[in-house]
Amino acid sequence: MIFPFGRILLLCCALLIACDKPAPDSPSPTVSVVFKHSKLFGDSSAFDRLISEFELGNPGIRVERQTLPSSSDAQHLFYAINFQAKSSAFDVLAVDIIWVAEFARSGWLRDLNHLLPSGELTAFFSGPIRAVTYEGKIFAIPWFIDAGLLYYRKDLLQQYGFSPPETWDQLVHIARTIVGKETELYGFVWQGKQYEGLICNALEYIWSNGGDVLHERRVVLDSASNRQALEFMRDLVVSHRVTPDFVTTDTEETSRRVFGSGRAVFLRNWPYAWNLFQQEGSMVKNKVGVALLPHFPGHRSVSTLGGWQLGINRNSLHPEAAEKLVKFLTSPRAQRALSLAYGFHPTRKSLYRETELLQAQPLLGQLHDIFEQARPRPVTPFYIMISQVLQSEFSAVIAGVKPADMALQSAQTRVEKILAHGD
Amino acid sequence: MATDRRNREERATLFLAPAGITLSAVMLFPAVYILWLSLERRSLIFGTPQFIGFDNYLRLAHDPQFWNALVNTVYFTVVSVQGELVLGLLMALLLRRPFRGRGLLYAIILIPWAIPTVVSARMWEWLYNADFGVLNYLFQARINWLGNPVWALHAAIAMDVWKSTPFVALLLLAGLQSIPRELYHAAAVDGASRWTMFRRITWPALLPLILVVLIFRTIDAFRVFDSIYVLTGGGPGSSTETVSIYAYKLLFQTLEFGYGSAVAVAILMSVALATVVYAWLLRRVSP
Amino acid sequence: MRSAARGLALVLVALYSLAPFLWQIVTSLKPAHELTSLPPLLPSRIEFASYLAIFSDSPLLRAVVNSLIVAGGTTLLALVIGALAGFALARLRVRRRAAILAGVLVVSMFPPIATVSPLFLLLNALGLHDTLLALILTYTTFSLPLAIWLLTNFFRSIPEELYIASRVDGCTPFQSFYRVMLPLASPGLAAAALLVFIFSWNEFLYALSFTATTASRTVPVAIALFPGLHEVPWGDIAAASVVVTLPLLVLAMVFHRRIVDGLTAGAVKG
Numbered sequence: 001m002i003f004p005f006g007r008i009l010l011l012c013c014a015l016l017i018a019c020d021k022p023a024p025d026s027p028s029p030t031v032s033v034v035f036k037h038s039k040l041f042g043d044s045s046a047f048d049r050l051i052s053e054f055e056l057g058n059p060g061i062r063v064e065r066q067t068l069p070s071s072s073d074a075q076h077l078f079y080a081i082n083f084q085a086k087s088s089a090f091d092v093l094a095v096d097i098i099w100v101a102e103f104a105r106s107g108w109l110r111d112l113n114h115l116l117p118s119g120e121l122t123a124f125f126s127g128p129i130r131a132v133t134y135e136g137k138i139f140a141i142p143w144f145i146d147a148g149l150l151y152y153r154k155d156l157l158q159q160y161g162f163s164p165p166e167t168w169d170q171l172v173h174i175a176r177t178i179v180g181k182e183t184e185l186y187g188f189v190w191q192g193k194q195y196e197g198l199i200c201n202a203l204e205y206i207w208s209n210g211g212d213v214l215h216e217r218r219v220v221l222d223s224a225s226n227r228q229a230l231e232f233m234r235d236l237v238v239s240h241r242v243t244p245d246f247v248t249t250d251t252e253e254t255s256r257r258v259f260g261s262g263r264a265v266f267l268r269n270w271p272y273a274w275n276l277f278q279q280e281g282s283m284v285k286n287k288v289g290v291a292l293l294p295h296f297p298g299h300r301s302v303s304t305l306g307g308w309q310l311g312i313n314r315n316s317l318h319p320e321a322a323e324k325l326v327k328f329l330t331s332p333r334a335q336r337a338l339s340l341a342y343g344f345h346p347t348r349k350s351l352y353r354e355t356e357l358l359q360a361q362p363l364l365g366q367l368h369d370i371f372e373q374a375r376p377r378p379v380t381p382f383y384i385m386i387s388q389v390l391q392s393e394f395s396a397v398i399a400g401v402k403p404a405d406m407a408l409q410s411a412q413t414r415v416e417k418i419l420a421h422g423d
Numbered sequence: 424m425a426t427d428r429r430n431r432e433e434r435a436t437l438f439l440a441p442a443g444i445t446l447s448a449v450m451l452f453p454a455v456y457i458l459w460l461s462l463e464r465r466s467l468i469f470g471t472p473q474f475i476g477f478d479n480y481l482r483l484a485h486d487p488q489f490w491n492a493l494v495n496t497v498y499f500t501v502v503s504v505q506g507e508l509v510l511g512l513l514m515a516l517l518l519r520r521p522f523r524g525r526g527l528l529y530a531i532i533l534i535p536w537a538i539p540t541v542v543s544a545r546m547w548e549w550l551y552n553a554d555f556g557v558l559n560y561l562f563q564a565r566i567n568w569l570g571n572p573v574w575a576l577h578a579a580i581a582m583d584v585w586k587s588t589p590f591v592a593l594l595l596l597a598g599l600q601s602i603p604r605e606l607y608h609a610a611a612v613d614g615a616s617r618w619t620m621f622r623r624i625t626w627p628a629l630l631p632l633i634l635v636v637l638i639f640r641t642i643d644a645f646r647v648f649d650s651i652y653v654l655t656g657g658g659p660g661s662s663t664e665t666v667s668i669y670a671y672k673l674l675f676q677t678l679e680f681g682y683g684s685a686v687a688v689a690i691l692m693s694v695a696l697a698t699v700v701y702a703w704l705l706r707r708v709s710p
Numbered sequence: 711m712r713s714a715a716r717g718l719a720l721v722l723v724a725l726y727s728l729a730p731f732l733w734q735i736v737t738s739l740k741p742a743h744e745l746t747s748l749p750p751l752l753p754s755r756i757e758f759a760s761y762l763a764i765f766s767d768s769p770l771l772r773a774v775v776n777s778l779i780v781a782g783g784t785t786l787l788a789l790v791i792g793a794l795a796g797f798a799l800a801r802l803r804v805r806r807r808a809a810i811l812a813g814v815l816v817v818s819m820f821p822p823i824a825t826v827s828p829l830f831l832l833l834n835a836l837g838l839h840d841t842l843l844a845l846i847l848t849y850t851t852f853s854l855p856l857a858i859w860l861l862t863n864f865f866r867s868i869p870e871e872l873y874i875a876s877r878v879d880g881c882t883p884f885q886s887f888y889r890v891m892l893p894l895a896s897p898g899l900a901a902a903a904l905l906v907f908i909f910s911w912n913e914f915l916y917a918l919s920f921t922a923t924t925a926s927r928t929v930p931v932a933i934a935l936f937p938g939l940h941e942v943p944w945g946d947i948a949a950a951s952v953v954v955t956l957p958l959l960v961l962a963m964v965f966h967r968r969i970v971d972g973l974t975a976g977a978v979k980g
Contacts, residue, residue: 246552433881439795445791454820457828532960539929585726597898683824
């Protein structure tokens with residue numbers, strides 16, 4: 001019954017497992033650099049061509065790309081397990097912007113200060129440079145950049161004679177007017193699920209009201225301006241009624257789909273959505289405009305910074321070869337190629353003035369200004385701990401479980417405890 | 424006689440050896456590792472590890488987030504396991520007698536268990552979506568299934584019941600087939616009603632298997648992580664955060680390996696306690 | 711009357727189990743821009759683009775092969791080891807039987823997120839980094855508690871007289887186990903085999919942590935690699951989920967006979 005079938009299976013297992021480890025390369029001085037990064041959405045041949053170009057220019061180095069799931073959590077899990085085990089199975093890795101300080105402090109990243117002499121720093125946007133600097137030294141090179149922005153239905157705004165809002169109150173007013181006159185339309189959708197994206201959203205209200213989480217290592221969460229910002233987020237749902245209550249389940253993709261099906265006036269999201277809105281068959285093709293996020297009166301707009309950086313494993317067996325790869329991938333040439341092929345937004349400012357790129361991605365001109373004023377989330381090794389606290393407190397406010405002042409008081413105490421442990 | 428008994432025990436050892444070797448070779452190190460870590464203050468961000476004895480457990484006792492997670496988990500486990508058991512038993516009873524196409528139906532009822540969790544959790548996230556989800560479309564309503572602090576946990580429970588009922592049904596169906604037909608024939612001859620046959624024959628015969636199913640489903644439900652994490656991330660307002668999600672956040676997001684291991688040990692203890700209670704309860708109830 | 715009610719119940723059960731999956735199938739056939747519009751409930755035209763995409767761009771096929779090897783290997787190992795242990799615990803004289811069963815159970819009580827790190831260290835030390843064998847070993851270990859408990863239960867439900875009779879006839883315990891007890895326990899064996907196979911097929915956490923390249927990745931990890939940084943290709947994921955669930959359903963239909971009809975064919979009872 002099971003056994004004859006089993007014998008065959010066992011044989012197959014043995015054969016295939018034996019075949020699993022490929023025969024070792026013929027003896028040659030090639031150094032193999034393993035590069036771990038998340039899946040590129042699109043045709044991978046463009047990236048392969050770039051890598052071949054690198055290998056041609058650096059004989060003796062072979063690059064092996066290994067993909068990880070795009071979920072930031074899954075990658076963090078992977079790195080936590082591997083770094084704890086002091087693995088040297090990979091050399092170059094793509095690091096999320098919020099991990100750099102944490103990885104640096106844990107001793108997982110190689111010091112890369114020498115790769116970016118101070119003269120070169122200004123070639124990059126200042127936000128990412130701040131995020132990759134820990135105790136005065138650079139631990140990762142910014143690879144590509146992301147920041148929150150406001151999408152709006154320019155056809156609807158035009159129809160009702162509005163220009164894009166500059167303050168949050170203006171946004172509410174426009175949204176209510178248009179929603180009142182149209183049917184089947186939400187005013188403003190954003191990301192309110194209890195996850196990291198919520199913090200990206202919340203900080204944009206907090207910062208644009210002059211508040212912050214940390215100020216020079218002091219916790220400044222419990223402030224009147226922060227309370228106002230959080231209460232405004234809750235009001236969007238309950239009193240202004242421009243945001244539906246299911247915002248507490250929304251992530252980037254679900255909110256993008258609501259707006260992309262023509263069912264919302266405003267959307268806060270990352271730049272990636274633009275290409276999807278302009279695709280064939282999209283219901284909002286040529287109807288979407290992009291603008292800086294609004295701010296509260298008397299303050300400036302601030303977007304939350306996202307993006308990925310390239311770091312090198314402290315335990316890498318081939319650090320010099322890895323450094324060469326990192327330098328190559330963050331060079332203007334590579335960033336240009338990746339931007340054209342995959343829509344990555346370069347971290348080098350000069351590329352935003354190149355005509356070829358601007359023609360291929362007309363949004364780039366506006367994005368430059370948005371990226372200039374984008375701010376990184378608190379750059380501290382304890383960021384994820386802080387984020388966990390903020391996620392639960394802010395989610396409780398938006399879901400109506402806690403009032404904003406209680407949430408901020410609680411958050412203040414908890415974050416102070418976290419920072420106290422660290423010293 | 425003594426040699427005979429010794430021989431029998433030695434033979435038993437031979438039969439048990441492969442299991443013993445496999446389990447200890449693989450699990451001994453992790454078990455010791457986790458227990459040891461739970462006694463340490465080990466967080467790479469905070470500096471070098473220190474042995475701190477039971478301090479982690481003291482911290483656990485006063486940690487409101489842990490207790491919130493524990494309450495959520497216990498509620499989730501109790502409700503979903505009960506649901507699965509009842510529905511699974513009904514399904515098994517329904518499929519007991521042969522009929523045309525039973526093989527196909529058998530495969531169909533297995534679908535929820537067969538779909539990978541990474542897929543079914545996302546699938547339910549879409550079904551529950553308040554804006555374009557099928558559920559709200561069918562009910563013609565705008566219920567905020569996953570975004571409402573009260574509804575969210577129940578939505579997760581419903582998903583788990585849907586997913587795990589086939590596990591119960593599969594095992595109970597196999598168990599039903601092991602009951603000899605003659606018992607039912609004899610009872611029918613004696614004029615017993617179907618309910619009496621169930622109560623006197625089916626139920627007692629199934630009880631040991633039900634205990635096994637109950638224990639394993641409880642262990643799994645208590646440790647639930649993947650499905651809820653994808654569905655709600657523990658929110659909104661931490662209303663669906665289970666102990667495993669909390670342990671995950673500690674171990675792999677905030678990298679507090681020592682305290683996270685203590686939470687893991689607490690999960691282990693809780694599950695062991697639940698199992699002991701079950702075994703005791705069912706011993707009382709069975710004839 | 712009763713059979714009509716029964717028929718209705720069967721239909722409801724089928725619908726309850728099938729409906730969300732049916733929705734996946736519908737989604738996988740919809741054109742891209744209709745994925746989140748309701749109405750229309752059904753696609754305006756059927757497009758197989760998603761199915762083509764998942765086989766051309768992704769290593770899904772290789773992942774399916776890997777999953778077959780891992781799940782098959784695990785099921786074989788877990789069933790053999792589990793049946794031997796289950797038989798001993800059911801019919802042979804074993805001291806501290808309850809303690810052994812409890813000890814075996816404890817293995818399955820460890821939360822996987824806690825065991826993944828030390829297991830990673832252990833498997834690396836054994837040189838099994840990024841191999842299918844690492845997964846087979848891990849899955850076998852975590853399937854054994856269920857297999858052992860189930861098989862102990864099924865062996866015990868076989869009347870003791872049959873075992874004694876076979877011993878009287880001159881069988882050694884092993885011969886009795888192999889020739890008499892195993893066939894009689896085949897419903898339990900088949901049920902356990904199916905569950906172990908499904909568990910190994912769908913396991914994600916260890917598969918993600920212990921493998922690094924497509925050479926050893928299994929189906930759940932391959933599916934987790936579908937989404938891009940922000941974009942989630944729902945159509946592709948739906949198509950992939952249909953494709954990877956089908957082998958399990960086929961297996962279930964094959965095993966159904968064993969599980970449900972196993973004892974009606976010529977068994978000697980009482």
